[in-house]
Amino acid sequence: MPALALLIRFVTSLSADEWLQYRGPNHDGTSAELIRTNWNDAPPRQIWKVPLNFALSSFTIGGGRAYTQALRRVDTQKQEFCLALNADTGAELWATPLGLGDYPNGGVGSDDGPRSTPTIDGDRVYVLTSYLRMACLDAATGQQVWSKDFVADFGATVIAWQNAASPLIVGDLIFMNCNAPGGRLLALRKQDGTVAWQRYDDRMTQSTPVAATIQSVPQIIFFAQSGLVSVAPDTGEVLWHYAFPYSVSTGASPVAADDTVFCSAAYGVGAGAVRISKSGATLSTQEIWRTPGANMNHWATPVYHDGYLYGIFGHSLYHLGCVEVATGIETWAHNDANSPGSYNLGGVLKVAGHILMLTTRGELVLAKADPTTYTEVARLKAVTGRCWNVPAISNGRIYVRSTSEAAAYDVAVPGSPKPKLKLLPTLAADRSLRLFIANVDASPLDPARAMNIDVFATTNLSLGLPAWVKLPQATVFTNGQLLLDEPPTSTVDQKFFKAQERP
Numbered sequence: 001m002p003a004l005a006l007l008i009r010f011v012t013s014l015s016a017d018e019w020l021q022y023r024g025p026n027h028d029g030t031s032a033e034l035i036r037t038n039w040n041d042a043p044p045r046q047i048w049k050v051p052l053n054f055a056l057s058s059f060t061i062g063g064g065r066a067y068t069q070a071l072r073r074v075d076t077q078k079q080e081f082c083l084a085l086n087a088d089t090g091a092e093l094w095a096t097p098l099g100l101g102d103y104p105n106g107g108v109g110s111d112d113g114p115r116s117t118p119t120i121d122g123d124r125v126y127v128l129t130s131y132l133r134m135a136c137l138d139a140a141t142g143q144q145v146w147s148k149d150f151v152a153d154f155g156a157t158v159i160a161w162q163n164a165a166s167p168l169i170v171g172d173l174i175f176m177n178c179n180a181p182g183g184r185l186l187a188l189r190k191q192d193g194t195v196a197w198q199r200y201d202d203r204m205t206q207s208t209p210v211a212a213t214i215q216s217v218p219q220i221i222f223f224a225q226s227g228l229v230s231v232a233p234d235t236g237e238v239l240w241h242y243a244f245p246y247s248v249s250t251g252a253s254p255v256a257a258d259d260t261v262f263c264s265a266a267y268g269v270g271a272g273a274v275r276i277s278k279s280g281a282t283l284s285t286q287e288i289w290r291t292p293g294a295n296m297n298h299w300a301t302p303v304y305h306d307g308y309l310y311g312i313f314g315h316s317l318y319h320l321g322c323v324e325v326a327t328g329i330e331t332w333a334h335n336d337a338n339s340p341g342s343y344n345l346g347g348v349l350k351v352a353g354h355i356l357m358l359t360t361r362g363e364l365v366l367a368k369a370d371p372t373t374y375t376e377v378a379r380l381k382a383v384t385g386r387c388w389n390v391p392a393i394s395n396g397r398i399y400v401r402s403t404s405e406a407a408a409y410d411v412a413v414p415g416s417p418k419p420k421l422k423l424l425p426t427l428a429a430d431r432s433l434r435l436f437i438a439n440v441d442a443s444p445l446d447p448a449r450a451m452n453i454d455v456f457a458t459t460n461l462s463l464g465l466p467a468w469v470k471l472p473q474a475t476v477f478t479n480g481q482l483l484l485d486e487p488p489t490s491t492v493d494q495k496f497f498k499a500q501e502r503p
Contacts, residue, residue: 019061019392019399022117022166024349027210028256029303031351031393032501035411037366039378044364044409047397048090049383052406053081054113056164058347059401061087061394062120063139066408068401069114069127071101078102080114082127082135084142087394090406094142098129105160111386111403115164115206119174121190126174130162134174136193146193154180161249164206168220170233171463175211175220177204185222185229187236197236202226205250211466212256215278218466221254221261228254228263228274230283233463240283242274252297257304257325260288264297266315271295273325289328295321299345299388303355308371310355311348318343320357322371334374347390358382358391362402364409383407419443421453421499430488437475437482437499444480451477452502455484459495468498 023029036042053070060067066085071078078101084093103112118127124145125137132150137143150156156179168175173196174188183198202224209222211233219239222229227244231237247267255262257273264271272290276283295313302311304325313321313330320343321333336342336359344360350369354377357365362383368375385402392399396412419439426434437453439445455475458467476483482499 017394018063018120019059019394020120021060021169022058022119022208023253023301023390024393027168027212027253029301029349029390031349033351033393033396034413035352035393035396035398036413037352037354037377037411039366039380039411044380044398044411047088047408047410049405049407050085050090050092052083052401052404054111054403055401056108056113056115056388056403057401058117058389059392059399059406060118060120061392061399063123064088065093065139066090066392066399066406067118067120067125067127067139068406069098069116069118070095071113072097080129082118082125082137082142084125084139085406087397087399087408090408096135096137096142096144098127098135099133100129100131103130103162105162107161108388109386113403115162117166117389119167119169121169124190126167126169126190128163128165128167128176130164131158132156132163132178134167134176134188134193136190148188148193150178150180154178154183156180159204159206161206163204164251165204165208168209168211170211170218170220170466171461173233175209175222175233177202177209177222177224179204184224185231185236187233196234199231199236200229200238202229205246207250208253210253210256212261213466213469214256214259214261214276215283216469217278217283218463220466221256223250223252223254223263225250228261230261230276233466240276240285242272242285242287244272245269251299252301255302255304255309257307257309260325262302262304262309262325264295264302264313266296266298268293268315269296271297271323271328273328288326291328295323295328295330300347300390303348303350305350305355305369306371308369310350310369312343312346312357318345320348320355320367320374322374324371331371332374345388347387349390349393351393356391356393356398358387358389358400360387362387362400364391364398364400380409382409421501423455423497423499425497428488432488433486433495435484435486435497437484438480445477445482447477449501450475450482453482453499454502455497455499457486457495457497461496 057069207223225246385404
C-alpha cells in the first residue's frame with residue numbers, strides 16, 4: 001500500500017494577504033487580516049487618492065496591482081475598460097478596452113458604469129463585461145490572452161441593467177451564468193476558455209455565484225431566477241435546488257452559514273434560509289424560514305458571523321441590520337441619523353471581529369459584530385462620489401473606490417508581525433497522522449493565538465477553496481505548540497493540510 005503523501009500549505013492571518021476575487025479570497029466578504037481599529041485616536045493614513053472614471057465595480061488586489069473596471073469614451077462610443085493601478089501609488093499601469101458601455105435602463109444615474117469586478121488568478125486577470133463578454137488578460141500588461149462573447153457565440157441574452165456578476169474561479173474552472181438558452185450555468189477552463197460543462201435553463205440574475213463546502217461536499221451555488229441552484233464543481237450536476245421568487249432584479253449573492261444557506265432579494269421579494277442535510281451521497285433541503293417583503297438585500301450581500309448576518313437591508317428605505325440565521329429575526333436595525341440615506345447600496349465586509357461598511361456616500365464605518373446592539377467604533381470619509389460596491393483589504397490596507405475616485409488607506413497593525421505558522425507531520429505505521437502546529441521561527445506559540453487556529457484538509461487541490469474541510473478533531477496545546485491527531489485511513493493515498501487563523 002502506498003505511503004500517505006503530505007503537502008503542507010501554510011496560511012496565517014498576517015502573511016501577505018491578497019484580495020483576488022470579488023468579496024475576498026473566500027468569496028464570503030471576510031478578511032483574515034488583523035487591522036488597526038483605533039481610528040478615532042489615529043485616523044487611517046491616506047496612501048493615495050486618484051480620480052477614476054465611472055463604474056460600480058470593486059477592487060481586487062494582487063501582485064502589487066489593484067484591478068477594477070471603468071467607463072471611458074473611445075472616439076464617439078463609450079466602452080468598458082479593465083484597469084490596473086499600482087497598488088502603492090494609484091498610478092495607472094494599463095487600461096484594456098472590453099467593448100460597449102451603454103446602460104439604457106436608468107435607475108443608477110449619470111455616473112453609471114460597469115458593474116462586474118475583475119478576478120485575479122496567477123499571472124492572469126479575468127473580467128466579465130456588462131454585455132457578457134469574458135476576457136482573460138495578462139496581469140502585468142493587460143494584453144488579451146483569450147476571450148468569449150456569450151451573446152455572439154452562445155446566443156446569450158443580456159438582461160435589464162446588464163450583467164453585474166463577477167467571474168468565480170475555483171481550481172482550474174471559471175463559473176458563471178452566461179444566460180444562453182438551454183445551457184445558462186457554465187464552467188470554463190481558465191487556461192484557454194474552453195467549455196468544461198454547460199447545463200440547465202436557470203435564467204441569470206445580477207448575483208455572483210459562491211463556492212462553499214456544506215456537509216463536507218464542495219459545491220458552487222448560483223442564485224438564478226428560479227432560486228438557488230447548487231452544482232458539483234467538476235460536472236455541473238445539480239446537488240440541490242431551493243425555489244425562490246424573482247422580481248425585477250436580484251443583486252446579492254447567497255450566503256453559506258455552516259449547513260444553512262441564506263438568500264435575499266429586493267422589490268418586495270424578501271429573504272429565506274434553507275438547511276442542507278446529507279443522507280448517504282444525497283443532499284436535501286429544508287426551508288427553515290422565509291420572510292416575504294422583509295430582510296431584503298437590494299444590492300449588498302451580508303456577511304455571516306457566529307450565527308448572525310450583518311448587512312444593509314431594505315428597499316428605498318435602507319438600514320444596517322443584524323439577522324439571526326436560525327430564525328430570520330432581526331435583532332437590531334440601525335439608521336444613520338448623522339447621514340440619512342448613506343447606507344443605501346453600499347457594501348459590507350467582516351474583518352478583525354468587526355463589520356466594515358462602505359456607505360453609498362463614501363464613508364468607511366467600523367462597527368462591532370455584536371448581535372445585541374449596534375455599536376459604532378469609528379468612521380472615515382474615504383472618497384467622494386457614489387459607492388455601490390465593497391472595499392478590498394490587502395496587506396494592511398483598505399482599497400476603496402466610488403464612481404469618481406479611488407483611494408488606499410493604511411490600517412496595518414504597528415509593530416512586528418506574528419511569526420508564520422508551520423505544520424510538522426508524523427505518519428505512523430497504521431497510517432494515523434500526528435500534526436504539530438508551531439511558529440516557523442521556533443518561538444513558543446502564544447496560547448491566545450493557539451485558541452484561534454483551525455486545521456483544514458483536502459484530497460484534491462484542483463477543486464480549490466471549496467474542497468478544504470475543517471478537521472473536527474480537537475487540538476491540544478502543549479509545550480508552545482498545537483497537537484492534532486488524525487485517525488488512520490486506508491482509502492486515501494495523498495492529503496493536503498493547512499493551518500489558518502480565524503478572523
